[in-house]
Amino acid sequence: MRSMWKGAISFGLVMIPVRLYAATEQKDISFRQVHREDGGRIRFRRFCSLDDQEIPYEDIAKGYELPTGEMVVLTDEDMADLPLPTTKAIEVLQFSPAEQLDPILFNRSYYVEPEAIGARAYVLLRDALEQSGRVALAQVALRQRESLATLRVREGVLVLETLLWPDEIRAADFPFLEQDVEVRPHELAMANSLIESMTSDFDPEAYHDNYREALIELVEAKVEGRELLQPGTLEIAAGPAASLTDALKASLEAHRASAPGAGVAGVAGRGEKKAIESGTGGPDGGDDGDGRGGSGGDLARPGSAKAGSAKAGSARKAQAKPDADASSDGEVTPAKSSRAKASPRQSRPDKR
Numbered sequence: 001m002r003s004m005w006k007g008a009i010s011f012g013l014v015m016i017p018v019r020l021y022a023a024t025e026q027k028d029i030s031f032r033q034v035h036r037e038d039g040g041r042i043r044f045r046r047f048c049s050l051d052d053q054e055i056p057y058e059d060i061a062k063g064y065e066l067p068t069g070e071m072v073v074l075t076d077e078d079m080a081d082l083p084l085p086t087t088k089a090i091e092v093l094q095f096s097p098a099e100q101l102d103p104i105l106f107n108r109s110y111y112v113e114p115e116a117i118g119a120r121a122y123v124l125l126r127d128a129l130e131q132s133g134r135v136a137l138a139q140v141a142l143r144q145r146e147s148l149a150t151l152r153v154r155e156g157v158l159v160l161e162t163l164l165w166p167d168e169i170r171a172a173d174f175p176f177l178e179q180d181v182e183v184r185p186h187e188l189a190m191a192n193s194l195i196e197s198m199t200s201d202f203d204p205e206a207y208h209d210n211y212r213e214a215l216i217e218l219v220e221a222k223v224e225g226r227e228l229l230q231p232g233t234l235e236i237a238a239g240p241a242a243s244l245t246d247a248l249k250a251s252l253e254a255h256r257a258s259a260p261g262a263g264v265a266g267v268a269g270r271g272e273k274k275a276i277e278s279g280t281g282g283p284d285g286g287d288d289g290d291g292r293g294g295s296g297g298d299l300a301r302p303g304s305a306k307a308g309s310a311k312a313g314s315a316r317k318a319q320a321k322p323d324a325d326a327s328s329d330g331e332v333t334p335a336k337s338s339r340a341k342a343s344p345r346q347s348r349p350d351k352r
Contacts, residue, residue, distance in 0.1 A: 001021045001022070001111075002021070003019035003020060003021055003113070004020055004021065004022060004110075005019065005020040005110075005142055006018075006019050006020075006088075007020075007087075007088040007089050007090065007140075008088065008089050008090070008118075009089070009090045009092065009112070009122075009125070009138075009151070010089045010090065010091045010092060011092045011121075011125055011136075012092075014121055014125075015089075015118075016114060016118040016121045016122050016125065017114065017115035017117060017118040018090070018112050018113060018114050018115065018118065018122070018158075019112075019113045019115070020110040020111070020112060020113075020142075020160060021110060021111045021113065022108075022109075022110060022111075023109040023110055023111045023159060024108070024109055027209070027212065028212070029212060029215050029216065029219070046060065061073050061074060061075050061076075062074045062075075062079070079144060084141050084146060086139050086140050086141040086146055087141045089140070090112075090138050090139075090140045090149065090151070090160065091138055091139050091140070092136045092137070092138045092151070093137050093138060093139060094136075094137050095129075095132065095134040095135070095136055095137065096134060096135060096137055097133070097134055097135075098133075098134065098135045098150075098152065101135070101150065101163075104164075104169060105148075105163040105164050105166075105169070106161055106162075106163060106164075107147065107161070107162040107163060107164050108161070108162050109159055109160070109161050109162075110159065110160045110161075110162075111157055111158075111159060111160075112151070112157065112158040112159065112160050113157075122158070125151075125158070126153055126156070126157075126158055129151065129152065129153050129158075130153045135150045135151060135152045136150065136151035136152075137149075137150060138150070138151055138160070140160070140162070142162065147162040147163060147164075147165075148162070148163040148165065149161060149162045149163055150163065184245075186245065187244060187245055187248060190245065190248040190249060190252060191248060193252055194248060194251055194252045194255065197252060197255050197256060198255060
């Protein structure tokens with residue numbers, strides 16, 4: 001891993017020199033924007049709206065637009081002169097019980113590695129935090145943004161988690177909160193029974209990104225020019241609506257009838273990991289300056305035809321998971337699965 005920040009933890013009068021590393025990464029499949037007809041890459045150029053001249057990247061600055069339409073220009077030198085002590089320090093403000101932090105505040109996570117000269121102080125803070133059962137509340141400036149953050153221990157390493165500011169959390173102002181919605185005691189009891197029967201220890205390895213796996217299969221089908229089987233679709237069955245009680249009862253009985261010990265792991269994704277590696281996109285997952293969505297390889301090169309079109313073949317035999325949609329009067333309509341009828345698409349001829 002490559003460090004993205006270098007500074008120190010300010011803990012009372014103790015300074016612990018550290019480096020930060022991104023603790024998470026996105027595994028999305030990266031695509032480039034291309035011309036549909038020939039696969040040529042789409043490129044972007046930066047033009048000034050006043051003189052219609054293309055502007056090199058090094059001549060681009062930040063601008064803050066005033067209500068009058070005037071622009072305040074800020075350079076990198078202006079940003080570097082901001083009087084923020086947290087630009088090079090993680091300033092510990094206080095210690096608090098972890099349960100007092102609402103998870104909605106959590107933003108991004110970073111591993112904290114000590115410099116060689118600060119290893120002893122680092123271990124001291126880590127062990128003290130672990131014994132206290134608390135988290136350190138700190139303030140730090142990363143990437144031109146100052147944030148609240150927490151320091152906690154994970155697998156022997158301090159983890160810095162940046163937090164959103166309170167005014168960045170939207171209020172959940174929904175009309176139904178003001179309504180007097182009646183929940184019958186027996187319905188609540190059955191819902192609790194269903195929750196209890198579906199409760200098991202959380203194992204993140206039991207789950208897979210089914211969308212990403214399907215996307216990889218789609219790309220591979222395009223490369224190989226083979227047929228892509230369409231999964232079954234969910235259709236609403238015609239018939240009388242079931243009551244909420246009946247739906248809860250059916251759900252509870254269906255879960256009890258499942259294999260004992262299966263738990264929630266039965267919903268794990270299917271299929272082995274494909275041979276397509278995810279690329280590294282920009283920080284916001286968008287395109288960069290040359291129209292790329294990341295560093296993933298091109299499947300179609302400019303001037304050549306696409307590598308092959310996937311044709312929709314016969315439908316794959318698959319059953320959709322039983323579901324129920326709520327109606328406006330609090331009742332639900334049962335759903336059933338059916339196979340999708342896919343119409344074949346012809347591969348385009350090569351363009352030379």
